[in-house]
Amino acid sequence: MSEMEYLSGFGNEFSSEALPDALPKGQNSPQKCPYGLYAEQISGTAFTCPRETNQRSWLYRIHPSVQHEPFKAMERGNLSHDWDEQHPNPNQLRWKPFDLPSNDQEIDFVQGLATVCGAGSPRERNGTAIHIYACNKSMTNRCFYNSDGDFLIVPQKGKLRITTEFGKLDVNPNEICVIQHGIRFSVAIDEPSRGYILEVWGVHFRLPNLGPIGANGLANPFDFLSPKASFVDETYEDGFQVVNKYQGHLFCAMQDHSPFDVVAWRGNFVPYKYDLSNFMVINAVEFDHADPSIFTVLTAPSNTPGVAIADFVIFPPRWAVQEHTFRPPYYHRNCMSEFMGLISGQYEAKEEGFAPGGASLHSMYTPHGPDTQCFEQSSNGELKPFHIGGTMAFMFETSFGLALTKWGEEVCRKIDPKYYTCWSDLKKHFDPNWKP
Structure with a gap:
């Protein structure tokens, strides 16, 4: 697992660096960062949340993420958070396997997102949505991030090779991954792929309390893996597309560099994966x-x-x-x-x-x-x-x-x-x- 590190506990501090001594010593934002990097914090919770629930990470990157052109609205396809477009249906429902894209279509992960059901409001940060994805093309010079909520991704067919700002995650069927809101990522595939997504607004996923079960059992913290820092230092003449889901709509901004230029990171707001076969x-x-x-x-x-x-x-x-x-x-x-x-x-x-x-x-x-x-x-x-x-x-x-x-x-x-x-x-x- 050379590209992965153990996420040994929720709420703790983790770190990873792709170059030696890229993490500043003794403080988070020195006057000048090692290697001429920019310091940037991404917050998963309000600054004033209690220490045991506070989530944030510091990223040390080649370009700050603020360096992009203005966002413009784009077609959102089959994504929807309009819960009033259909009359309520209380019946037992079963769906046959969702279709994969046909051979005459090229659909990447973002284009292949489709919302099945949900409730609540991403604007008011309370609720959930359930999506499926079905794609037959890798995302090229394109990334995605979700301003609304966290994605819990469950692959059913085909491995996902996910590049995040924190590093890479290979997620196979029978594994899951969680990518929290605000974190940029791109999905590459080797074959047509399909799976499910649970999105939550206003809260993060956590391990359940065990109560009378005791200290051990169910999903053990030491089985969760986080990415190891790696970075891309490239310039794109035709631009790199940053897609943002914001209040249920999609927006696009262009920039001339990769968003995956983070050389080092530390904190506890980190994407992670888990192998379901490890469940006790x-x-x-x-x-x-x-x-x-x-x-x-x-x-x-x-x-x-x-x-x-x-x-x-x-x-x-x-x-x-x-x-x-x-x-x-x-x-x-x-x-x-x-x-x-x-x-x-x-x-x-x-x-x-x-x-x-x-x-x-x-x-x-x-x-x-x-x-x-x-x-x-x-x-x-x-x-x-x-x-x-x-x-x-x-x-x-x-x-x-x-x-x-x-x-x-x-x-x-x-x-x-x-x-x-x-x-x-x-x-x-x-x-x-x-x-x-």
Whole structure:
């Protein structure tokens, strides 16, 4: 992992330098920086946030990022934060795998962003949006940054080679990365690629509290990796394009140099990646089905204790061993909204129809649960230890009521109109004469 360094804890101070002694000694902004660099701070929180939540990093770069032409509005494609463009839809929804770009199109990561649903306001910095990306072209002489919120990126098909101001991140399917708001990055690919994005406004992702679990378990801090400093010192005669998402719209500014000219950095506002196979699974071992909150990798908390703007939850390979128990997820109605995606394999509660690259949405208090086949097999099959393997599903869970975009409900044409029928054949088993 020569281009990566361990992000050994959240809230601590990290540093990396591509040239020896590029970091100033003893202060952040000396009168003259080593190598003739510019000192620049990027703040992830208000200056006056408590020390345990304060996030910021110092960048030592060849050109300050202020050196660009004025921003001009550009076409935002299928990005949208207009939650009133469609009538609310409380139905159980399932999307077939989202399309990759056709061979006669050249679509990069930014052009391939499409918003499926969301709620809240990036202007008021409270809420969330769920996007997919589908691209077949690398970003060339072009970068992107998000003034609205943080991106949690979940690749499903194809590796992403992400260059950031802090260095490089290679992110494969079954890995995730988080790129916080304001940080510039560019995405290169080797093959057509597709994945999911959870965006949160006004808050950052963090590790969940473990409570009675104790000091260890779930996602361990030492498994998160941050980039190692590297820099590009080039001039572009035709210009380098900086794309900014601001209040849900896209803007573009030109500059003549690379934004990835940071020679050294230090701080705790840093992009990072995580391999989902490192997740330490906690599960029920005697009876009953435990709540899915035990599979939380990262959370973006709200101001209400125990309630999240959004949680990122996974359903990884694991053993099912409970006795006298209906082991799959039980039928339920939730006060949260649940958007699920499948990275690989089959999801145990719906082995038919829920495919990698697709998704489902069960809005708050919309009932859902196992399909007919899963219910019958799990109710009548022999209970013995069983390994749920070869699969990785995830859930974006939020306390917001999610609104569909026109693209998500109509334009993409991926909603399965027969999804509801997976419960239609559930039989009545009631027997008033039953005796224990």
